Amino acid sequence: MAVNTENDSINFRQAWRIMKRRWLAVTIVLSSVVGITGAVTFSQTPIYEAEGKLLFNKANLYSSLTGITEGQNIDVPGINSNNPLETQAELIRSQPLVQKTIDALELKNSKGQPLTIEEFSQKLKVTGVKGTEVLQISYRSSNPKLAANVVNTLIKNYLENDIRTNRTEVVAAREFISKELPEVETKVRSAEYGLRQFKEKNRIVELQEEAKTSIKNQSDLADEIIKSEAQLVNISSQIQALQNQLGFNSRTAVALYSLSQSTAVQQLLNEFRSSQDKLAMERTRYSDEHPIVIDLANKVQVLRQQLELRVVQTLGKVQNLNERDLQIDPLKQNLTAELVKLEVERTGLSNRVATLGNAFNLYKQRAKILPSLEQNQRQLERNLQVARQTYEQLLRRLQEVQVIENKTIGNARIVSEAQVTNRPVSPKLYLNLALGGFLGIILAVGAALTLEALDGTVKTIEEAQELLGYALLGTIPRLSVSRHYRNRDISTLPIRDNPWSPASAAFEKLQSTLEYTLPDQVLKTIVITSAIPNEGKSFVSANLALAMAQLGRRVLIIDADMRCSNQHQIWKVENSQGLNEILENKIDLQTASRKVANNVYLLTAGTTPSNPFATLASPRMNALIATAQQEYDFVIIDTPPVIYAADALVLGKLVDGTLVVVRPGAANSAISQEMKSLLTQSTQRVLGMVINDVMDETDSYYGYGVQKGYYRLPVTK
Structure with missing residues (x-):
């Protein structure tokens, strides 16, 4: 930017x-x-402030008692660990300590009455030093010694109260811990009993190891079940093949195999068959009523009954067996034995599969309840751990409290006592x-x-430039009496009377600047006007004429301000005849004009006509200006102010340009803007403006000249 x-x-x-x-x-x-x-x-009234400081022991502020309140949520009276310094500051400002200090020092207010707690608190300030464990205690009073005594007494009362409070808190803490300790111990025992009972009820030794073992056992049992089932299928296939070959089922095979292995059955069977053979032989020889046949038939009958009884005894139940099935050939006996063996193996494998399945299901059911058992066990263990920690902390705190109880210590110590000061703070x-x-x-x-x-007046050159916007052709300083002319009057013609003055230099600069206002033509006639009277237009006209005459040019000043002419007073000449008489065709220019200085001629206003505007607007005025341009090198027309008369607007159209004079402090902004508007509407050629009566002598131009001594009085002989 x-x-x-x-x-x-x-x-x-x-x-x-x-x-x-x-x-x-x-x-x-x-x-x-x-x-x-x-x-x-x-x-x-001067107010003095005494100041003392207390340093707090952090270990005491966050004491072991605080550890109990934080860790176990036990409410011990008097303990607050949220912001200990603020807590101690509030204790210092507390009513008992303040009242005790007021009573001890017999403090009075301005009315001679005992000082109230509110009045005391307004003068007391307790603040913490940032970043430290220090409290700063200050008190203000019109008596510096009293202020120091108040601070020191308050600190003393606080320390005594702090020690007494600490002892009371420690005793209360010991009693509280002693009361709570048996209850906490009971909780520990209850938690231990509950955990033990839970383990015994659920047959828990180590749940994690049990879970690992259960997973491994389930895997092994699954493998064994698969193998046993495969063997069972194989044996069942073999049994089915043997049953088809023998023509009877396994139950019959077992029965026949048992009977074939029974010696008693086989002996009875042999005897029975032998008796049958004899009976058949005898019947060929004898009739059925023969005693031998009858005896043999009875014997066969008895042997049959004995054989059936023996079969029942051997098999344990009645079997529908033929006599020919009671004795089989060796080959069939071997197949039957093999079938019986396979049946035994199948029965064993079936029992093994069932047993393994039951075991697998038991492990599986146990595995399902292990997470809940583990959760319950952990909860019980946590309860036990919390109870044990609380019990251990209470035991440790009880020992610490018993040690602290035998000491007399406080939370703070004095860093600096309040001193009497002679420097007031207010x-x-x-x-x-x-x-x-x-x-x-x-x-x-x-x-x-x-x-x-x-104040709406134009006061500075800058304001005039901003307001009018005309080119600044020159600035004329305020006329003053120098130390060389202390006994003389201020001249209105400094060019003539004081050629070494800053004003003379300003007019010389102005006439030089005017030469370049119209680069495309030679400037010969100008109108000099202003917004209101007393801005110095006549003064500027006269001195500008003298400045041009110094260059050897014949200059004519026409005083066209017929309402209030001033040029004859400046030049100290008569005004009996002049411009008005020329315009009335009574005299000519040569007769009316007067030489007032070297190369300077003046045409005064003459007598005041009844209608100055009409007189100046007549064709003879135009002719007069044309004649003046031929006879003189430069013509300056002094006209009335624009705001009070339109004469300048009429004459401005007859000349080469208009020069506006502005005096700071004379015209206000509204009048100056109105003048500019009138000049613009009348299509005037405004050459620029001259700032007159500039009183700032520190201007770089004029100050430089005065300070360096460029304008000095000539040396007289």
Whole structure:
């Protein structure tokens, strides 16, 4: 972002000029504010502040008692660990300590009555030093010794109360812990019993190891079941093949195999068959009524019954077996034995598969309840652990409290006691005066700017340039009496009477600048006017004529301000006849004009006509200007102010250009803008403006000339 230092410099100079113009208002406001501030400051009673400091032991503030309250949520009276320094500050400001200090020192207020706690608290300040464990205690009073005594007494009362409170808190803590310890011990035992009972009920030794073992056993049982089932299928296939080959099922095979292996059955069977053979032989020889046949038939019958009884005894139940099945050949006997063996193996494998399945299901059911058992066990173990930790902490805290109870210690110690000071903290003389001066400067500047804003006159060159927008052709300084002319009057013709003055140099510069206003033609006739009277248009006209005459040019001054002519007074000549008489065709220019200086001729206004505007607007005025241009090198027409008469607007159209004179402090902004509007509407050729009566002698041009001695009086012989 660019900074326009030139504009800033201009604004600063403008503000400085405003301050200089309004110096009286600035001085009054500034001196008033500073004076009031000083009076108020010196009228106040000096207030002194005494200060003491306490250092707190962090270990004591966050004591073992605090550890119990934080860890076990036990409410011990008097303990607060959220912000210990604020807690101690509130204790220092507490009513009992404050009242005890007031009573000890017999403090009184301004009315002679005992000081109240509220009045005391307003003068007391307790703050913590940031980043430390230090509390700063200060008290203000008009008596410096009393302020120090108050702080020291308050600190003493606090320390005594702190020690007494600590002892009381420790005793309360010991009693509380002693009361809670049996209950916590009971909780520990209850938790231990509950955990043990849970393990016994659920047959728990080590759940993690049991879970690992259960998974492994389930895997092994699954493998064994698969193998046994495969063997069972194989044996069942073999049994089915043997049953098909023998023609009977396994149950019959078992029965026949058992009977074939029974000696008693086989002996009875052999005897039975032998008796049958004999009976059959005898029947061939004898009739059925023969005693031998009858005996043999009875014997066969008895043997049959005995054989059936023996079969029942051997098999354990009645079997529908033929006599031929009771005795089989060796081959069939071997197959039957093999079938019986396979049946036994199948039965064993079936039992094994069932047993393994039951075991697998038991492990599986156990595995399902292991997570819930583990969760319950952990909860019980946590309860036991918390109970044990609480019990151990209470035991440890009880020992610490018993040790602390036998000591007399406090939370703080004195870092520095309050000292009597002779330097008041209120009122702050230099600060108040500085603030008063600063406020006075602001108010003074504001007053100056306000007065400047209410005053609508054009005061500076910059304001004139911004308002009118005309080219600045020259600035004429205010005329003053130098130290060489201390006993002389100020001349209205400094070019003639004081050629070494800054005003003379300003007019010389003005006539030089006018030469370049019309680059395309030679400037010979100009109208000099202003917005209102007393802006110095006649003064400028006369001195500009002298400045041009110094270059050897014949210059004519026409005083066209018939309403209020002034040129004859400046040049100190008669005004009996002049411009009015020429326009009335009574005399000619040669007769009416007068030589007032070397190469300078003056045509006065003459007698005042009844209608000056009509007189100046007549064709003879145009002819007069044309004649003057032929006879003179330069013609200057002094006209009335634009606001009061239209003469300048008419004459401005008859000449080469118009020169506007502006005097700071004379015309206001509205009038100057109205003048510009009139000149613009009348299509005037405004050459520029001249700022007259500039009183700022510090201007670089004029100041340089005065300081360096360029304008000195000539040496007289």
